Amino acid sequence: MKKNLRALICTALMTTTITASGFAAALTDVPTKHWAYDAVSKLAQADIIDGYGDGTFNGDRTMSRYELAVVVARAMEKYDTADEQQQKLIDDLSKEFATELNKMGVRVAKVEAKTNTWSTGGDLRFRYHSNDPNTNVIAGGTAPTKLKGGDLFDWRARIRFSGKINEQWTGNIRFTGAWSNRFGSVNDPTSSGTTTFIDVANATGTNILGFDSVKIGRDAFAVGYTMISRSESVDGITLNKKVGAVDTMLFTGNLGVNVPGNPSSPTSDSKQFSSVQLGYSPAKNLRVGAGYFNADIPGYSGSNAGGLLADNGAAFDRSKGYNLNAAYEFSGLTLVGEFVSSSLKNAVNMADNPKGFAVQISNGTGPSSKNLFGNTPMTNPKKIGDSAWAVEYRRVESGTLPVGLGGFDAVAIAPVTSPYNVFTHGSDNIKGWLFSYEFVPAKNMTFNVTYQKLRVLDQKLTQKLVGDKLDDTLCATLNLMF
Template sequence: MKKKLAVALALMFVTTTAGTVFAAENNPFSSIPTNHWAYQSVNKLVKAGLIDGYGDGDFRGDKPITRYEMASLVAKAMSNEEKADAGLKSELTKLESEFSGELQNLGVRVTTLEKNQPNFKMNGTFDTRYTAKKTEDGASDVKGEYRLRLNGEAKVDSKTSFGVRLVNNAPNGSNFSNNTWTTFGKPDNDQDSSTFRIDRAFLTTKLGISDLTVGRQALKLDANDLLMDSGAYSFDGVKSAVKLNKKVTVTSNYGRLASGVTFLNSKKVDISAAGAYYENYKNIDVTSLGINYADKNFNGGITYAQLKNYSSDLDLKKWVAVNAGYLVNPKLSVAAEYVTNSADPVSTVVTGGDNAWYAKVLYGDQALKKEGQQNVALKYYDVGANSIVPAFFGPDPLTRNGNGHDFKGLGLDYNYAFSPTFGGELNYYKIDDKVTSTNSSYHYYRAALHVKF
């Protein structure tokens, strides 16, 4: 067993998706066809939790892999052999026999491959969508949009890595309410189509029991992004994540979110001028502390977060967010979040409550990792005007709705996987503005495609 564990530990230093296919039949890098019996055996081990697949937790059983990659997965299972029942141990024995040569030579292969691996690795997402927004008076807005995000990571040493993100569009200093999508046909110098640029750069290192991240990085405050759209907004500061055990994590953030920024409306008019809703949001420091619990069927957490205008020493938001989710069965899950803000409104424009509610029911495949998997989600929002900041509110299409009004939203999502890395969705939302005229309420339709690479 010690020998098996040694093999598995050696594999942790290798990117299992690497490998060059050679023609020689007995070469460990030769391709294994998807109808090979080993695929079925490895799939059984994945489902039993003895293997977590590749680095992203996904065993790609839909395409050929090399003998080296298959041996890597076998070694992962060997390190968890004590979890296997008699049937799984039998499968593991057959796999060990089949790939015994590769397992015995892994030390040599690992050393050779590591020297040839690039230190800088990239992945990304590309999304495109068509949307239609129709208000109660019959007015409509139909458009096509796209979004590209590239993520890069470089290993600095055994404890430290460098991360960077490039985007085609993101909030910026001249328009901090700018969204992350580019409308079809918009030139690169248009306000809502920024030049492709780096919007995040940070270092992550292990410091004692904490994973410490320093630099411009994503601002993730709560589970469902009700407080902040973490995909769009970044902050300059420090994040600490301390894993108390396998189920409990404590996370804190501290830094500067905005400094001298400007907010524009859809007509490119400054809405952060004196007396306006966003006047006090031009300079923001952020502080947060959260604790989260997660096991196989349940997850939950509580977060305290504060936005403060550092130039005027004004409390903008003082949030407490509580979330919970439960896997009822393999095909059904429920989730909910409650947010309350104890800071007073910073503008007379705000005419509404301090609390926000979110609920979601998801039926179908809980994670779309294989071709043909699908699910349906029903979502509900009830958002008080003083509970969130419209520009920062994460859920789309509710993001940037109104200018300090209460609203409700009911949505239906359908998601389908064409492959593990290519998916589509259809959405319908009905948004009710509870304060202004009915023309501020609307119906929203969307069809979107998502690619991961």
């Protein structure tokens, strides 16, 4: 079968072009009830495709889907010279015969490169949270409580659209339901639905203005291995250039209304963040990097929105600093380490040169296996039975990470009535351990359990607390990807 198929493809690609009128008359071997008959006829009449040397596709029998796929592949080669209506026909045919094109070696990527076909995908996430409120407060303070009711469960749905715009540019859009959709609750009390946002919307071009790639728009962002990061809704421009063996990435952009300390108003000022990152692989199993950042983002205490795990009036206006990172693979394991040092402008009641680090070891091989903290998938979602674990320790002084870009913020959660909301302070003035395990029960499904044991690093900043204890948290996550 493979030998005959190769011969068929070679024959189709080597035959001479026939006249449009002769070709149209010879299409009796194509099933007349299939919509592709009319599409192929129109493309043949426009001399976009041609047939075998005898003026037919196979003379005395009905064409197979593979033979028609060969015709589509030839049409794709002339896509740029076709008019708009003809391009629409090629688009429709490429979608219809995408499976056959893929099996023949004409990969789907080629289909997308020659047409404006866009792909879709997405994910569903269901999570269960549990916390142990062992925090003690001084007399008169707000007593910590356990999560209960709808706060124990949340869900999220996202849909992605991506594809080729032209030979140089691709586009990517993602719609997501409001973060933290609690079970049994809705965002609008007059509706049974939920608010939807566009948290990713960007275009990426290759070989633009001397750069290997240029990305413009909204996306996730990370410095190094995600100590400084945000998983969505960072607007800006990213420039990538490989200089010798060094990968260089330049970014400048802003964090919008969701930044703690920035009022949730369309008229509020965005908070600018810029960075330069360098990456180098001195050996096949070793990756090292360094970066510099400048964050026009303030921090303050006394409120969950302030970003600082403090209540003593600690505050600063903006920050800048650098990070060093490395990932080393050995014996089926990956060791990741990252160090961040910051300089705070106009720091009050806190150190003006805070530092932090995180170290993690994992056996994961999935797309997020090198990310610090238990971010799924650490496994390969297409491999049933695959599993992975991660163990991490981190120590982060107050103000080290720019507010709103703390990569650990989404790992822990506690009731908003607690003296310190652990969810918004998972990255500031803390030390602690994280343990994560993940399993693939079925194709494109992952189940992850992450446990954190966090403690206050500098108790002088938390005058309302007795001791250094924070909530121990557990999060169980079921992800379904499509």
